[in-house]
Amino acid sequence: MTTNPESYPPSRGGFARQARTQIVIIGAGYGGLAAYLTLRSHLDWRRRCLSLVNKHAYHYFTTELHTIVAGAEDEESVTVDLSLAVRPPARLLLAEVDRIVPEESRVILKPAPSTLRVGPRPRRGRPAVRGAAGGADGAGEAVATASPLHPYFSLRYDFLIVALGSEPEYFNLPGVRENSVVLRSLRTAEALRARLRSLASLGGEGRRYPEVVIAGGGLTGVELAGDVADAYGERLRVTIVEAAPDIMPGLDPHLAKVSREVLQEKSVTLLTGVPITLAEPGRLYLRDGAVVPFDLLIWAGGVRGPALLARSGFGTTPRGRGRVNARLQAEGFPNVYLVGDCAAFVDPVTGREVSPSAQAAVQMGRAAAQAILARLQGAAEPEYRPNIRGVFVSLGRDEGVGSVGAGHYVGLPAVVVKELIEGHHAFEAGGLLQILKRLFGRRHPVGTPASMPEWSGTDLTGPPPFPPEPEIHTH
Numbered sequence: 001m002t003t004n005p006e007s008y009p010p011s012r013g014g015f016a017r018q019a020r021t022q023i024v025i026i027g028a029g030y031g032g033l034a035a036y037l038t039l040r041s042h043l044d045w046r047r048r049c050l051s052l053v054n055k056h057a058y059h060y061f062t063t064e065l066h067t068i069v070a071g072a073e074d075e076e077s078v079t080v081d082l083s084l085a086v087r088p089p090a091r092l093l094l095a096e097v098d099r100i101v102p103e104e105s106r107v108i109l110k111p112a113p114s115t116l117r118v119g120p121r122p123r124r125g126r127p128a129v130r131g132a133a134g135g136a137d138g139a140g141e142a143v144a145t146a147s148p149l150h151p152y153f154s155l156r157y158d159f160l161i162v163a164l165g166s167e168p169e170y171f172n173l174p175g176v177r178e179n180s181v182v183l184r185s186l187r188t189a190e191a192l193r194a195r196l197r198s199l200a201s202l203g204g205e206g207r208r209y210p211e212v213v214i215a216g217g218g219l220t221g222v223e224l225a226g227d228v229a230d231a232y233g234e235r236l237r238v239t240i241v242e243a244a245p246d247i248m249p250g251l252d253p254h255l256a257k258v259s260r261e262v263l264q265e266k267s268v269t270l271l272t273g274v275p276i277t278l279a280e281p282g283r284l285y286l287r288d289g290a291v292v293p294f295d296l297l298i299w300a301g302g303v304r305g306p307a308l309l310a311r312s313g314f315g316t317t318p319r320g321r322g323r324v325n326a327r328l329q330a331e332g333f334p335n336v337y338l339v340g341d342c343a344a345f346v347d348p349v350t351g352r353e354v355s356p357s358a359q360a361a362v363q364m365g366r367a368a369a370q371a372i373l374a375r376l377q378g379a380a381e382p383e384y385r386p387n388i389r390g391v392f393v394s395l396g397r398d399e400g401v402g403s404v405g406a407g408h409y410v411g412l413p414a415v416v417v418k419e420l421i422e423g424h425h426a427f428e429a430g431g432l433l434q435i436l437k438r439l440f441g442r443r444h445p446v447g448t449p450a451s452m453p454e455w456s457g458t459d460l461t462g463p464p465p466f467p468p469e470p471e472i473h474t475h
């Protein structure tokens with residue numbers, strides 16, 4: 001008897017003569033990894049081939065990037081080596097997705113610079129990648145071989161799960177993109193930490209305090225402000241600018257009030273109800289006429305879907321998220337599933353789009369994987385039912401707020417629950433090893449140099465991550 005729900009008798013002619021079903025997941029963040037883990041434990045590998053494509057060699061816990069900025073955690077604690085997480089016969093491709101050609105069921109890939117390799121280790125000593133930058137090895141799914149002249153290759157799929165996350169949304173505000181930095185990857189977290197340290201070393205007693213302005217008082221901006229204030233507060237000034245009347249719009253008003261008080265105790269200035277109109281080097285202009293000086297502007301004002309969705313011909317919302325049906329299938333392309341931040345899923349209960357969150361991304365990743373498994377078995381596809389159980393926000397080292405249903409958590413209990421949630425994800429993604437790394441990982445207290453991690457991908461493209469180093473004047 002088999003416990004594998006995907007196992008059923010082979011058709012006449014046996015497996016050898018059949019092309020294996022190609023299932024491809026692009027993006028190994030919260031949604032992509034959840035989809036991979038669900039499929040891995042249920043696939044009939046004689047008939048199916050599962051590939052996970054990502055531009056970094058690691059999965060990182062975006063929800064904990066603010067701790068890297070503060071030097072409270074090291075990179076090892078918030079990353080999982082994908083070559084350990086992705087085990088044979090599933091395959092890992094380190095490459096950047098350039099676009100999808102849904103009409104031809106192909107993904108066009110570009111090897112991540114100098115890092116293209118296919119993992120886990122190729123079998124029988126054969127190189128998994130042909131040539132300096134070749135196509136993928138195996139069942140013939142790579143149809144074009146990359147070369148220095150044609151650095152792209154394509155990957156055919158029968159089922160595709162798109163889990164590419166999001167991009168910053170600047171709302172066309174002049175000068176904001178050019179003069180701000182966004183916390184969105186391990187690398188940007190490291191760069192921010194380095195910049196904050198250098199600014200902090202310039203400020204302090206008898207000197208002007210460098211100004212750090214966080215544009216956006218949502219969850220990301222608030223968590224970052226709490227940690228930056230704890231780590232560097234004695235030598236920097238931290239300000240949050242938020243267009244809505246209060247920080248963390250949508251959060252229970254009592255918890256928002258507690259958060260405000262905690263941040264103010266940490267000397268974080270809160271400017272709420274004041275939309276930003278434009279930015280220029282060192283100055284942020286607000287609609288009420290105020291000008292906020294900054295030495296570092298961190299943009300946490302919102303996200304939108306990845307540009308490549310529209311470029312690939314998918315239907316998108318004004319915020320660039322891909323339109324999906326109740327089963328997370330992309331409009332007009334039933335073999336493509338969109339999950340996580342890049343999907344505009346409308347909750348049938350509330351009639352509103354599910355907000356981007358790690359929790360929603362994990363649920364969608366699992367739901368898309370289950371829908372594919374059902375289709376492979378000829379069963380009815382389940383619909384995705386969002387079940388957002390609560391929200392937890394850290395406000396620095398030992399403060400936090402959170403809610404589950406009608407229950408509220410404030411202070412240490414909220415911190416503990418958030419830690420448990422993050423620990424659970426770490427265990428699912430990286431197993432016991434990841435928990436040990438979290439317990440015994442190195443820290444980078446403020447003032448100690450940190451090594452830059454290995455990284456790959458495109459985060460370096462686009463505008464420079466930081467405006468020119470401002471001059472810090474002494475009194």
Ligand SMILES: Cc1cc2nc3c(=O)[nH]c(=O)nc-3n(C[C@H](O)[C@H](O)[C@H](O)COP(=O)(O)OP(=O)(O)OC[C@H]3O[C@@H](n4cnc5c(N)ncnc54)[C@H](O)[C@@H]3O)c2cc1C
Pocket residue numbers: 026027028029030031032053054055056059060062063064065066095096097098163164165166183184219220339340341342356357358359361392393
């Ligand atoms: C600083 C910060 C703090 C946050 N805090 C919280 C929190 O406390 N709680 C919460 O619920 N949510 C939080 N969020 C939001 C949460 O992280 C996202 O909603 C979640 O990561 C979405 O998961 P995803 O799988 O859709 O995308 P991601 O987790 O972003 O994964 C996308 C993956 O795709 C890869 N990728 C992207 N483009 C390409 C390409 N072209 N080619 C190949 N690979 C590509 C990326 O490398 C990445 O691995 C936070 C976000 C940020 C930025």
